Amino acid sequence: MIGMALLGCGRIGKVHAHNLARHPAVKLECVYDVMTCAAESTARDVGTRCARSVDEVMADPAIQAVLIATSTDTHVALIIAAAHAHKAVLCEKPIDLDLARAKRCWNDIASLQPTVMIGFNRRFDPSFRSLRERLGAGEIGVPELVIITSRDPAPPPVAYIKTSGGIFRDMTIHDFDMARYLLGDILELQAFGANLVDPAIGELGDIDTAMLVLRARSGALVHIDNSRRCVYGYDQRIEVFGSKGMLRAGNQHATTVESWNAASTRSRDLIERFFIERYAAAYAAEIDYFAACVRDRKTPSPSFADGISALELAEAAVQSLHSARTVQLS
């Protein structure tokens, strides 16, 4: 059994709390949140205790690993604290909104050889994972074109937008990681953006609609399209076109029911609206994998370096958007 603590009991924190509490190989020793009531209610739900401080968690020898699901601005400090306490870390994305700060974080802890995994949950989605395995097995030859569709059901509150670091660091970052998961290193990219969904987002200097093209070192081209609003649900698809065929992974519907009537045929119900439902299996598989890495002392992937790479792509996208130029990744 691996003793673990959960830091952060917000929306995604609660998902992790349930998965950690149910996991046969994990003992969820405690949860912590600066909002005591959030921590208490989560602890009650999953039958564990509340830690009173981060220091208490870091000092507890029963805890071998921490899951960091706090607000982004606290990630770096918590990663550093955990590394110094010799605890393994699973940290939610992004590492930080400031690329330089994120890089310094690693410099500070590299000598400790810490175990740090970044929570790019989509890598653990059974369909995306299966697609990648089949790609790796050569089923469609050499990948040449990748199309990543990623559209959120509804924009977050404007207050959140303000602190989000912008669409590329907040939302597209998952797609950047997916491009890297499928193809490896990215050499250059070009970003287009628009403010079509909510003028309030534009007033903050952010965009809510985007299209990007990336070129991988392998030669393959990648397209990403994003929208902050999608009326039919949380649209998450990947298409990979290769020299010998095409693989596509699509959306899940709550039921298999199909309706035919005098107005239309083959209608299905909506796709999952929320990332928690859409990626429920992925979040559980992510915990499985992390727990196995800690137990077997293996280096987990996506690593800290993967988190940095995704941030670099987000930074390049911002630069491309403002300069109307293709930006090279150094």
Next chain:
Amino acid sequence: MIGMALLGCGRIGKVHAHNLARHPAVKLECVYDVMTCAAESTARDVGTRCARSVDEVMADPAIQAVLIATSTDTHVALIIAAAHAHKAVLCEKPIDLDLARAKRCWNDIASLQPTVMIGFNRRFDPSFRSLRERLGAGEIGVPELVIITSRDPAPPPVAYIKTSGGIFRDMTIHDFDMARYLLGDILELQAFGANLVDPAIGELGDIDTAMLVLRARSGALVHIDNSRRCVYGYDQRIEVFGSKGMLRAGNQHATTVESWNAASTRSRDLIERFFIERYAAAYAAEIDYFAACVRDRKTPSPSFADGISALELAEAAVQSLHSARTVQLS
């Protein structure tokens, strides 16, 4: 070039007129209908002349083959006349509503060794044909279960129902032929019926909804379901389940457009509503095949005997419906 005449310029006659007129290997010498105006308008549409009588057609040495698309009660007499005039025949289904009379027809002409094909158009549908070829090639091993779905968009006028011979001879006859096309001889069947669509049909002693089970000599079981009304179009499907898999042939949609919105996803437009559109390719392929048989002096299939077999199944279905017993085919 094969000289042909069309007898009967009703709804299906007009479809054939166009296919015959366009066919590179056929010369449509003339059309005929007891309703002179129907014949004249058809002749004008496709650029041919009107024959003044059946006798004129049968006496014309330029005519090698006739297509009989007149009302069912005239089929037998026309087949006999054509056989005696040594003209090949493509006759619309059914041969006759009276099985005994249909059998006598063949006795009358058998010694002339006539070329007679019955117009079971569905055998020429590209999807059903492909399914049968793949079945024959062993793609799914031994066929064990066949499900034939056949639902008309809307019931015919009550006046037509009166002379139709009942649902089994009029509508299910296509499905009986399809079962034989896929599996060969049928040994026994059981019919269930109901009057759910229009009480006027029930008042005529007919049914508008049916389910049947057939057993083929091969051992396979067949299910047929019929309805005289289907709000989403003309539903025509076949599923064959075998020892090594399943093949299904489905409906065609007018376009490939798919709609996703806040109420439903993946919605397609309606399927073709009318048999003429649904089986347009089949009608054209049927003429191709018949013309090739005439040219190459080959025996066409579906043959007169196939027409008799389908009628026998319809007769057995009527008997089963009234006796609530499984009926053996002799």
Next chain:
Amino acid sequence: MIGMALLGCGRIGKVHAHNLARHPAVKLECVYDVMTCAAESTARDVGTRCARSVDEVMADPAIQAVLIATSTDTHVALIIAAAHAHKAVLCEKPIDLDLARAKRCWNDIASLQPTVMIGFNRRFDPSFRSLRERLGAGEIGVPELVIITSRDPAPPPVAYIKTSGGIFRDMTIHDFDMARYLLGDILELQAFGANLVDPAIGELGDIDTAMLVLRARSGALVHIDNSRRCVYGYDQRIEVFGSKGMLRAGNQHATTVESWNAASTRSRDLIERFFIERYAAAYAAEIDYFAACVRDRKTPSPSFADGISALELAEAAVQSLHSARTVQLS
């Protein structure tokens, strides 16, 4: 919290053990099996204790309800014991292979007004449930034709076939219940069977392939087809055709990945092969529902009477198969 015991730790018993152990409103007090080692391993897996006898379970005041997942021949005795001990019962299907014995069981306990639910798990499948709700809401008008496809991946061992009561009592019984779930009372049925999958099954006097037609009191017709072997997985589908449209509920695939290559397009992976995976959500929802009924003292459905009705249909099917006649339900 409802105290519960699990009787029977075989394949399906283990599924229930996990669902009971995880359920927030249930306390799994103990498990029992005549095979002590099966009970012990299950108890260990889910963290509960083993009861040493059925009597111990029935005498335990902490236990309010029992889940009976033992072999079919023990169901009646256990239901009677539980009813006398005033414990609610969730019993796996079928109640018994002998209809008369099953009916006597109820006579013996009716005066105790026991809470008994029969485990027709498919009623709790989210897709089938949604289909029924939409049907009930009138989405497709009056249901007229129901097609139930139910094909097992592979036949059970011959030893099991011997004690199974035959395909209709063992396998089709689920489809009979589904027909009743969707349409209510059934008035008559006709069964066709064949031995196409394994000669050993035929040698035992059983069949492995079946087609049935049922007529509901509502006037709707129902088709059921069964096979004991299906190479592409566990094929479980329902189609309901009504006066205003059609609803279909289909199979689930493990992933959404679709493959296109030079030989074929749109290929999906296999559907779930085992009932445990296929109906995982249904088994969990069944426990939810039963626990809520016990807590709220509501009469659960499917009831004991539903179990009897399904058995009556199985009996009628056997009779129809042997007589080649339509059998009326009294």
Next chain:
Amino acid sequence: MIGMALLGCGRIGKVHAHNLARHPAVKLECVYDVMTCAAESTARDVGTRCARSVDEVMADPAIQAVLIATSTDTHVALIIAAAHAHKAVLCEKPIDLDLARAKRCWNDIASLQPTVMIGFNRRFDPSFRSLRERLGAGEIGVPELVIITSRDPAPPPVAYIKTSGGIFRDMTIHDFDMARYLLGDILELQAFGANLVDPAIGELGDIDTAMLVLRARSGALVHIDNSRRCVYGYDQRIEVFGSKGMLRAGNQHATTVESWNAASTRSRDLIERFFIERYAAAYAAEIDYFAACVRDRKTPSPSFADGISALELAEAAVQSLHSARTVQLS
């Protein structure tokens, strides 16, 4: 009846010959090709005569309209000749490989107010047309993202590549027109290219794989992806995402047959491999529309100006590819 002549009897010319010959409102007076044997065989196939020269065609008062399907370098001269002869023109795309020359062409003939239509056949595809109509009717609100997938089954011969003007003028030009057909004016674009399919194409300085992003005046973003090789057929899809939903138009399969077996499920056969089959309905509808415009003296669309706009986008794409910058359309 409209008297028409066909200039050019190559691959696409023959398709047009058949459609013109069959058309009820058109009389195909003659065909012409510099290769006399091509003209003769086409004339024989469709039952018309060969013209001996372009001058003969232009001088013939029975000819009201010409269809120009000759090699691209002759288009401009033939359009000018036809305009001066007061004949309506349907000219295959592109007008010319040289944008300046194409513009001069119009200057030369504008005062004659000629009827000129450019053959962007995809606008007449029933599915794309239906998608656009539904878009125009507001079914999905305001369009925000358009994804155009356009992949050829196999690259043309290297000899053709040399004279093709490059992928953007030869292949992507259809997608540029489709973007304009759906959204109207395009303001800017960015092109990415790669040589992944055939090194011989790269040696000619061309690319065979491309991704582009365009921004429409409406604010919508457009993605186009192209490949010169697609093993599963001729992949032609459009997805339009809007404020109230999504519309997608996809590929057609030769049959509706679906295969399920022990290795995969739901497999369909390949999609049409050749543009002639894929767009058969579109080519016929294009002729219908052009004939109706000539008869009713209406200005056809896509117009000469649409042909110029598509060329301008191709030119901009070349420029963007070489500069790695977003290019504004003036």
